[in-house]
Amino acid sequence: MQVTRQDIDQLNATLLVTVEPQDYQEKVEKQLKDIRRKANIPGFRPGMVPMSLVKKMYGKAALGEQVNELINDGIFNYIKEQDLKILAEPMPNEEKTPDIDWDNDTTFTFAFDIALEPEFDAKLNGHNHLTYYEIEVTDKMVDDQMTSYAERFGIQKDVDEYTEGDILRGTLTEQAENGIVKENAILSPMYMKSEEQKQLFASAKKGDIITFNPSVAYDSDVELSSMLGIKKEDAEAHKGEFTLTINSISHHEASPLDAELFAKVYGADAPQDLDAFRAKVKEEMQNNLKQDQDYRFGLDAKAAVLKKIGQLEYPEEFLKNWLRHSQKDMTEEKLQEEFPQMLEQLTWQLAKDQLTKAYDIKIENDDIVAYAKNVARMQFMQYGLSHVEDEYLTNYANEMMKNEDQLRSMIERVQEEKVYEGIKAAAKVETKTISYEDFGKLFEQK
Numbered sequence: 001m002q003v004t005r006q007d008i009d010q011l012n013a014t015l016l017v018t019v020e021p022q023d024y025q026e027k028v029e030k031q032l033k034d035i036r037r038k039a040n041i042p043g044f045r046p047g048m049v050p051m052s053l054v055k056k057m058y059g060k061a062a063l064g065e066q067v068n069e070l071i072n073d074g075i076f077n078y079i080k081e082q083d084l085k086i087l088a089e090p091m092p093n094e095e096k097t098p099d100i101d102w103d104n105d106t107t108f109t110f111a112f113d114i115a116l117e118p119e120f121d122a123k124l125n126g127h128n129h130l131t132y133y134e135i136e137v138t139d140k141m142v143d144d145q146m147t148s149y150a151e152r153f154g155i156q157k158d159v160d161e162y163t164e165g166d167i168l169r170g171t172l173t174e175q176a177e178n179g180i181v182k183e184n185a186i187l188s189p190m191y192m193k194s195e196e197q198k199q200l201f202a203s204a205k206k207g208d209i210i211t212f213n214p215s216v217a218y219d220s221d222v223e224l225s226s227m228l229g230i231k232k233e234d235a236e237a238h239k240g241e242f243t244l245t246i247n248s249i250s251h252h253e254a255s256p257l258d259a260e261l262f263a264k265v266y267g268a269d270a271p272q273d274l275d276a277f278r279a280k281v282k283e284e285m286q287n288n289l290k291q292d293q294d295y296r297f298g299l300d301a302k303a304a305v306l307k308k309i310g311q312l313e314y315p316e317e318f319l320k321n322w323l324r325h326s327q328k329d330m331t332e333e334k335l336q337e338e339f340p341q342m343l344e345q346l347t348w349q350l351a352k353d354q355l356t357k358a359y360d361i362k363i364e365n366d367d368i369v370a371y372a373k374n375v376a377r378m379q380f381m382q383y384g385l386s387h388v389e390d391e392y393l394t395n396y397a398n399e400m401m402k403n404e405d406q407l408r409s410m411i412e413r414v415q416e417e418k419v420y421e422g423i424k425a426a427a428k429v430e431t432k433t434i435s436y437e438d439f440g441k442l443f444e445q446k
Helices: 020-040 049-079 138-151 195-199 214-218 221-228 232-237 257-271 274-309 314-325 332-358 365-382 390-401 404-426 436-442
Strands: 002-008 014-019 085-091 108-116 127-133 155-159 166-175 181-187 209-210 242-253 427-433
Touching: 002 049, 014 049, 020 049, 049 108, 085 314, 127 274, 127 404, 127 436, 138 274, 155 436, 181 221, 195 214, 209 214, 214 221, 221 232, 221 365, 257 274, 274 332, 274 404, 274 436, 314 332, 332 404, 365 390, 365 404, 390 404
Parallel strands: 127 427
Antiparallel strands: 002 014, 014 108, 085 108, 155 242, 166 181, 166 242, 209 242
16 A cells, blocks of 8 residues: 655645555455355355355445555554644545546545644743732631631521511511412512612511512512512512511521631531631632632733744635534534634644643643542532532542543643643743732733
């Protein structure tokens, strides 16, 4: 088998793959013998079908299958041996492929177009200046987080008099003939939009009967229908006054900053005194903010790499044709609209691959597990579970990794994080302490 390359320009080439009888004859004969041995053809015992009949029935298909396999192997091996850096996959070129007569031809030639990567250098060095922004964790931020923990692990107490933030429970009665009566209604005046209506509940006591207008108080058919337990479209008919007979008042009381709270927050390894708890909270906040800091550095590092690379020339027509053939939902309108962004993503992917090789980055299974566990940890934190046992995190991570799409995405993220680490080591990086507010403003800048 022979593979030859015809360069069209710096970015486009055609591979001509020629397959001759000595390349495929033995493979075809072997395949036909296997077919003969297994074939179940009426009138013949298994294994006794004449080879001439087998060739007549299956010869052309076997030939095509073996030639196709040889072509794929030939192209793959040629690209590997020549160390060609190609974009996408080789595409058949019907115009350059000679007409084939499968009944009579013995030598076959096929043409495939390939697209070559543009040359560029993505590596940064000491001449490239970057800033790593480190967020200052202030005493107020620590105080606010400690207060948040105290509120989260607080208790609900029944009280006799309403104060801002309390929850009222009672009987809600519409002041109209045959009006709605809802037992065990729940009200939170704090969320009322109307200050006038809200003031009707100031200093209300258990047993009081308060007259108010829910449609004015909340100014939303959604909230009104939810409170009354009716359909949204029926809310228009119930926009008059109601009375609430207050049966109970529930007051949320924050937990005291004591050892019991520390244990609820940090489990068995919880600090035993307030100063140690404060230090632990600060350390935790610094660790959590590091993800934001690393994300910001990643954006800046990516921008610096893309700036160094500049505008690359691509074999655009080849890439567009490849997208048309490889993606079934790719319309011309979508292609024209999204193609510039695709090229930008392609540039970054090529840069990551080059830097992965330059920095000798290895992605191990432990790296992926660690990343998956961190993702799991963040998901648990969204539900208020700050400290989940490592065993549960590991099991959750392993389940995530069974999903091929999730696994592929995690591998890409691990690669990207390691690339950023490599850039941080290679470039000249200044660490700058910044307030949380100013850090947020960095994302507003264009």
